[in-house]
Amino acid sequence: MKKTIADIAKIAGVSKSTVSRYLNGGSLSDATRRKIEHVIKETGYIPNSFAQSLKAKKTSMIGAIVPRLDSFSASQTVTGMDEELRDSGYQLLIINTSQNLSREIEALYDLARQKISGIVLFATQITEAHLKAVKEIGIPVIFLGQQHQDVHSIIYNDYAAGYDMGRYILAQGHRNIAYLGVTEKDVAVGVQRKRGFQAALKEQAGAKAGFYESGFKMSAAVKAASDILDNCDPHPSAIVCATDNIALGVMKAAHMRGIRIPEDISVTGFGGYDVTEVIHPGLTTVKYGYESAGRLAARHIIKLVQDEPLDALTTLSYEFIERESVDKMERHPLY
Amino acid sequence: MKKTIADIAKIAGVSKSTVSRYLNGGSLSDATRRKIEHVIKETGYIPNSFAQSLKAKKTSMIGAIVPRLDSFSASQTVTGMDEELRDSGYQLLIINTSQNLSREIEALYDLARQKISGIVLFATQITEAHLKAVKEIGIPVIFLGQQHQDVHSIIYNDYAAGYDMGRYILAQGHRNIAYLGVTEKDVAVGVQRKRGFQAALKEQAGAKAGFYESGFKMSAAVKAASDILDNCDPHPSAIVCATDNIALGVMKAAHMRGIRIPEDISVTGFGGYDVTEVIHPGLTTVKYGYESAGRLAARHIIKLVQDEPLDALTTLSYEFIERESVDKMERHPLY
DNA sequence: CTGAAAGCGCTTACAG
DNA sequence: CTGAAAGCGCTTACAG
Numbered sequence: 001m002k003k004t005i006a007d008i009a010k011i012a013g014v015s016k017s018t019v020s021r022y023l024n025g026g027s028l029s030d031a032t033r034r035k036i037e038h039v040i041k042e043t044g045y046i047p048n049s050f051a052q053s054l055k056a057k058k059t060s061m062i063g064a065i066v067p068r069l070d071s072f073s074a075s076q077t078v079t080g081m082d083e084e085l086r087d088s089g090y091q092l093l094i095i096n097t098s099q100n101l102s103r104e105i106e107a108l109y110d111l112a113r114q115k116i117s118g119i120v121l122f123a124t125q126i127t128e129a130h131l132k133a134v135k136e137i138g139i140p141v142i143f144l145g146q147q148h149q150d151v152h153s154i155i156y157n158d159y160a161a162g163y164d165m166g167r168y169i170l171a172q173g174h175r176n177i178a179y180l181g182v183t184e185k186d187v188a189v190g191v192q193r194k195r196g197f198q199a200a201l202k203e204q205a206g207a208k209a210g211f212y213e214s215g216f217k218m219s220a221a222v223k224a225a226s227d228i229l230d231n232c233d234p235h236p237s238a239i240v241c242a243t244d245n246i247a248l249g250v251m252k253a254a255h256m257r258g259i260r261i262p263e264d265i266s267v268t269g270f271g272g273y274d275v276t277e278v279i280h281p282g283l284t285t286v287k288y289g290y291e292s293a294g295r296l297a298a299r300h301i302i303k304l305v306q307d308e309p310l311d312a313l314t315t316l317s318y319e320f321i322e323r324e325s326v327d328k329m330e331r332h333p334l335y
Numbered sequence: 336m337k338k339t340i341a342d343i344a345k346i347a348g349v350s351k352s353t354v355s356r357y358l359n360g361g362s363l364s365d366a367t368r369r370k371i372e373h374v375i376k377e378t379g380y381i382p383n384s385f386a387q388s389l390k391a392k393k394t395s396m397i398g399a400i401v402p403r404l405d406s407f408s409a410s411q412t413v414t415g416m417d418e419e420l421r422d423s424g425y426q427l428l429i430i431n432t433s434q435n436l437s438r439e440i441e442a443l444y445d446l447a448r449q450k451i452s453g454i455v456l457f458a459t460q461i462t463e464a465h466l467k468a469v470k471e472i473g474i475p476v477i478f479l480g481q482q483h484q485d486v487h488s489i490i491y492n493d494y495a496a497g498y499d500m501g502r503y504i505l506a507q508g509h510r511n512i513a514y515l516g517v518t519e520k521d522v523a524v525g526v527q528r529k530r531g532f533q534a535a536l537k538e539q540a541g542a543k544a545g546f547y548e549s550g551f552k553m554s555a556a557v558k559a560a561s562d563i564l565d566n567c568d569p570h571p572s573a574i575v576c577a578t579d580n581i582a583l584g585v586m587k588a589a590h591m592r593g594i595r596i597p598e599d600i601s602v603t604g605f606g607g608y609d610v611t612e613v614i615h616p617g618l619t620t621v622k623y624g625y626e627s628a629g630r631l632a633a634r635h636i637i638k639l640v641q642d643e644p645l646d647a648l649t650t651l652s653y654e655f656i657e658r659e660s661v662d663k664m665e666r667h668p669l670y
Numbered sequence: 671c672t673g674a675a676a677g678c679g680c681t682t683a684c685a686g
Numbered sequence: 687c688t689g690a691a692a693g694c695g696c697t698t699a700c701a702g
Contacts, residue, residue: 002473004695015673020697029671044471049448050389051695054678069417070410079405082431094429096417110426113384136379138337218613248613255615275610278553278583280590339679350689355681364687386679389694 003045012039023047053115060090062301063111063119067099072244072273073290074122077144080294081120088302090117105129112137118301120144125185140304144297146188147313152304154297154314158188158270161286161318162196165268168284168320169238170204173329174266177201177209178228178236180246182216193242193270210236214246221249229253229265237266237329244269244276247283251325262327272321282323289316338380347374358382388450396426397636398446398454402434407579407608408625409457412479415629416455423637425452440464447472453636455479460520475639479632481523482648487639489632489649493523493605496621496653497531500603503619503655504573505539508664509601512536512544513563513571515581517551528577528605545571549581556584564588564600572601572664579604579611582618586660597662607656617658624651 005023009016012035021028022036039045053059062085066074082092093116097103104121108130111119118139121130123146134141134151147153169177179197184190194211201207210232214224221241228239241247247269254261261267261281269276272287293316303310340358344351347370356363357371374380388394397420401409417427428451432438439456443465446454453474456465458481469476469486482488504512514532519525529546536542545567549559556576563574576582582604589596596602596616604611607622628651638645 006695016696017673017698024697027671032671046444046448046472048389048450048695050385050450052697054383054385054389054695055697057678068414069404070407070414072405075405075410079403079431079433082404083433092429092431094427096414096427098414098418109381113381115383115385137381218609252613274553275613278587278610279614341679351680352682352689356688359681362687367687383679387681389679390681392694
């Protein structure tokens with residue numbers, strides 16, 4: 001049978017107030033302390049956290065709304081958040097929306113009902129409904145991955161990353177490039193990376209690129225890549241992919257055709273997933289620090305919860321990683 | 336300002352009971368219903384779920400205690416659980432222990448305090464403290480991945496998988512094999528898979544194997560593999576790895592030495608991670624259905640929560656996946 | 671140092 | 687159909 005604070009008080013022969021004081025570190029005599037301690041150990045009493053929270057009118061929970069759990073970036077980010085939050089005495093509540101936008105909205109209201117202290121939303125697309133919900137629930141929210149002027153945001157420097165990648169590819173001598181991107185609805189991945197790449201392209205005379213679109217899944221990328229590989233004439237000498245996952249798909253499509261990387265075609269990604277280092281050849285990519293981004297998001301949301309000042313926008317850096325998937329064109333003057 | 340049910344009642348000119356009835360689908364006149372509906376919409380009222388749970392004396396939350404979030408198996412399993420639970424009206428609360436055993440114990444008590452309805456523990460090692468905690472908290476618990484007679488368990492058929500893998504490798508003609516396993520503290524991965532493999536080995540005259548141990552991380556596997564590759568004389572013709580991650584490490588170590596797979600050495604894994612299909616050559620492995628295991632665990636814990644009967648032990652099947660990482664030995668009679 | 675009482679925001683018999 | 691009252695299990699001034 002579940003014990004309540006009243007039971008403990010009765011058994012120990014003291015008042016509920018005293019037991020509560022024991023639980024919350026108030027001052028009491030050694031004798032009472034020992035008595036209560038003993039009874040609690042005996043009975044295995046566990047305080048009801050609802051009653052506690054009802055009084056406290058808040059929790060020490062932070063919510064994370066994520067589109068999926070089974071992706072490298074999401075799981076790394078969540079792990080970072082979790083560790084930082086735990087160190088600060090907060091608990092993380094993860095809501096998985098299975099890439100369903102309207103579920104993000106529901107989750108916002110749900111978390112509010114649960115008196116969560118703050119929310120980090122792993123954003124892909126920001127709609128009016130998002131903004132409205134954030135306003136209505138009246139608890140601190142941070143967007144991670146996308147930015148909006150009305151909400152505190154943390155983003156990666158996707159534009160600069162795209163620019164760097166463009167410069168790199170061009171510097172290796174590539175002049176006929178295929179850019180395999182994603183929907184522009186995702187501003188960070190679909191627009192910014194591409195814009196950065198295009199900016200680099202514009203600076204290089206004689207360079208041209210074809211722009212293609214793929215889904216986020218590897219299977220979609222295989223299909224999109226097959227299309228490029230089979231139908232583009234002349235072949236581009238490099239395919240710049242908007243994500244590592246897409247790059248993996250391209251590599252697979254190439255393998256299936258006996259097209260060698262990087263000898264026959266070069267491939268690059270964005271993200272810096274662990275796999276990109278294991279595969280052969282290693283993938284040249286831009287690495288984002290997902291785990292530390294998660295930690296940062298945790299620190300930021302805590303600041304907001306505690307009413308401390310916080311910049312509206314934080315832009316995260318990245319690391320360019322050169323591996324073996326890009327050919328130095330001078331070795332193949334035929335292109 | 337946060338509204339309570341009393342505020343809504345006052346504004347709508349009805350009693351708290353009536354508002355509560357509205358919220359919980361009790362019967363009330365159309366006129367009152369409309370009035371209350373209107374006020375709630377106006378004010379953006381969100382009921383306090385603590386007060387609700389305090390009365391209800393339970394939640395519709397299920398806890399998952401996981402050693403880490405950023406692994407393929409964990410994230411897949413959690414995703415499966417999450418989807419199944421949501422379909423059944425439960426919410427999933429994930430606790431990440433960062434591979435810290437004592438945190439699993441803490442988590443058990445924590446979740447009890449939060450009046451979670453049931454818990455699925457992604458088990459690696461089961462200690463006395465685990466058993467004691469499960470007993471004390473008095474709420475349903477399921478072990479996933481390891482078994483214990485006192486607790487409902489779901490496991491993979493690791494022994495049979497190991498046996499199949501052994502048979503397969505031997506059938507390809509390999510006679511000098513290295514088995515790269517993990518600590519025996521992990522009964523499922525460290526003991527059962529190996530035992531299964533050994534059973535197959537015993538059935539084949541003239542076959543022998545060396546047994547080695549690695550950590551779970553790829554970096555540890557690279558090191559362990561380097562040791563085998565550099566020091567074993569004669570070279571084994573195949574390395575059977577206890578996990579895909581370890582196999583990946585072995586492949587990396589081989590690549591670094593210019594040792595070809597499968598021409599120079601064969602490699603196999605266990606797990607069926609997505610990457611194993613993308614890499615080149617594809618890894619021969621045993622695929623566990625993590626996501627459906629998660630769904631099953633969800634259904635099982637719900638049964639327990641609802642006091643329905645449930646088998647103490649469920650053993651999950653697997654799928655043997657033959658790819659290109661194992662050499663048919665007849666082509667290389669020199670071994 | 672300790673206890674009685676009020677209150678956190680809901681729900682639920684029980685009357686009417 | 688609707689309301690007054692008690693109670694869920696805690697915490698927290700306020701007295702003593």
